[in-house]
Amino acid sequence: MKIHLTAKTVRDADGNESKIPDGGCRITALTKSGAQRLTVRQIEKDFSQFTTVHKGGDRPRIIFHTHDGDVVFLIKYMPGRFCLTCDERLPDFAGSGIAEEAKRAKLCRKHVEDHGDAAETSARWPHGYRSYPNSYDCIVEETDLTKRLMGAGA
């Protein structure tokens, strides 16, 4: 995704011009497929002044309120670990550090092992679960605006 943090020109008492953020944005390109990962940091900090997040309900989404209209990213996966075979969100618990990470990974592998011969793996996720602990995995909702933006950068 390519996004502009837009600006406005202001003049001081001496007539000198400068640019300041106008608090808004304009998305100028989306991926061709409409898929996009957004980090928790982007949503909670970098883009927080022009986004709205709906995590609950049957249509979790992140809405970018742009100068050209709303661009809605539907959340396919919340941050976390998910089984490739059954798509279930895998167990997690509080605490950080390499010892806790080892325990989490063991729980994930156990879940995958329980699928037996049906367990799916991939080159990217050789242990049968995908892990994006700090990102939302999204797909943009198609509108006239987003259709124009998809692949616009290419």
Added chain:
Amino acid sequence: MADLILNEMLGRSLPFIQNVEDNSPAAAVLRIHAWVVSAADSLIRDVTDGFVDDFEAITGVAEATPYTNASMDETDITITVDDSNDQTDVALVDQTFTSVAAQTAWSDITLSYDGGGTDTDTTTQVMYVFDFAVTPNGGDITVDFPAVSYRVTQA
């Protein structure tokens, strides 16, 4: 060793990242490699032939038990053009290596551009080297890229 960019890649890395974001050439990706031995900053910055195999030979760094399956495509990149500060920032989604077996401690992570979309060490161009000290013990390892990954500003 501090996070750094190869001198040869100064000014070139943003267009390469833009290629991946535009998916042009098709299937262009960014690749992550883990390394277990560091080299001096000065040596790494001066690498002029930065393909992954050559990088290893020139700097003397040793690649970790290969985890070159971690790559980033256009869905992992956000390019933010800051019109008030006249700069362009790139943000990369964190990448995770799952259940990394116990092995020699990692010292660095490199971020490379692969224009062909194939994981061939002779065509994958190293761009950035990040300090990354971690000792694998069977758990997941997540590479958390800086909040403002690469800033290209006007003089």
